[in-house]
Each structure stands twice: as structure tokens, then as C-alpha cells.
Amino acid sequence: MKLPREFYLRDGLTVARELIGKKIVTNLPEGLTSGIIVETEAYMGAIDAAAHSYRGKTERTKIFYGAGGFVYVYLIYGMYICTNVVANVENVPEGVLIRALQPADGVELMKRRRGKNNLRELCSGPGKLSQALGITKNFYGADLCGEEIFIEPAENFKVTATKRINVDYAGEAADYPWRFVAEGNKFILTT
DNA sequence: ACCGTGATGTTCT
DNA sequence: GAACATCACGGTG
Numbered sequence: 001m002k003l004p005r006e007f008y009l010r011d012g013l014t015v016a017r018e019l020i021g022k023k024i025v026t027n028l029p030e031g032l033t034s035g036i037i038v039e040t041e042a043y044m045g046a047i048d049a050a051a052h053s054y055r056g057k058t059e060r061t062k063i064f065y066g067a068g069g070f071v072y073v074y075l076i077y078g079m080y081i082c083t084n085v086v087a088n089v090e091n092v093p094e095g096v097l098i099r100a101l102q103p104a105d106g107v108e109l110m111k112r113r114r115g116k117n118n119l120r121e122l123c124s125g126p127g128k129l130s131q132a133l134g135i136t137k138n139f140y141g142a143d144l145c146g147e148e149i150f151i152e153p154a155e156n157f158k159v160t161a162t163k164r165i166n167v168d169y170a171g172e173a174a175d176y177p178w179r180f181v182a183e184g185n186k187f188i189l190t191t
Numbered sequence: 192a193c194c195g196t197g198a199t200g201t202t203c204t
Numbered sequence: 205g206a207a208c209a210t211c212a213c214g215g216t217g
Binding site: 076084170 | 207
């Protein structure tokens, strides 16, 4: 069931598009939680001024320089964790930001972690879904082919591409159509 | 429904 | 010391 390493070793745009409709699962001591991915963004390394890996390898971005299929997390605005999947082969620093989920398993636990009851607002943003799944900065470098976090096939949605969200600083790259959404899905906020 | 704003910690200049 | 791949809240319409 679990997606194999090869799934992630392809280019970031392909991985981002194909992750729509897959189910991301965390299985922690408190319980199993999951959601179906309905919104992603590709970040394409050296050719993408919006990518964290655009300016090369640092302590923070080094995970992108290993093989695909590992987790990249970072803290944004001092408060929220964003969850990414490393794509492509070694030394091609591409990745996919998971931006929204349709809640699936362990909804009660996700509500408790979030302190919210509204299903639509449970996983409808990168910070929200990370909190709902119990993903912390300790997940940096976690193996998606392991036991505590993994991704598996689930649904088959119609996918559309749009500009990415909140990357206005990136000049020309801000307009690249590298965001992918499950068309019409109600767990996506921005259209 | 749509603003405006404050909260907060890392990373990089 | 600024900028940041965000969210929740409170205000106004």
C-alpha cells in the first residue's frame, strides 16, 4: 500500500501533481491520523527563486540534497510547522509543500490537537494540517518509507494547476503554475 | 465575507 | 535586524 521510494525519485512537479488524492498518515503513540492530500505546491530548487533550496545547501536545506521520500519541515512566522516531501534524486534539491488535506482517519485526535471542531478548518492550510497530524520539527529528515509517517494511494481527483500562494517575493517565479489542487474540493480555502 | 493585525522563533543578511 | 511557503481573532460591512 505504502508508496515506494521510486515514487519520490521523480521530478518535483510530477510528484506534486501525483500526490493529489494520496493519503498521508502519521502513526504516533497517541494514535493514527490521516488525510487525503488535496493541495500541493512544487518547489524546484536551483531554477526556482521561491524555493528554500534556491540559494544552495545550508544546515536547513541539506535534506533536499539527499534522495527523495524524506520529510522537510520548517518553522514559519515563529509559530507554525510546514510539512514538505523531498522529491527527485540526490543533489537535485526539489520538494513538495503539502498545503491542505481532506480529513480521513483519527478525526477526534486531530480535533484535540488543533483545539478546533470545525472539519473544514481542521487541515485547510499547511500549518493546520501539520498540527492536526502531530508533525513537529522533530520530523525533519523522517523517512516516508518508514512506520511513523507515510503516504498511500486513496482517491482519484481531477487536478488543476494555479500560481503558488504567498510567494510574491520570488519575482518571475511567483507566477509559475506550480500549485496543484483537487478541483472543487471544499477543504481548499484559496481558489 | 472580507480586511487588519498581533503572535512568535529561525535563518540568513 | 529583517524577512518569513501562517493562523486566529476581532473589527467592519
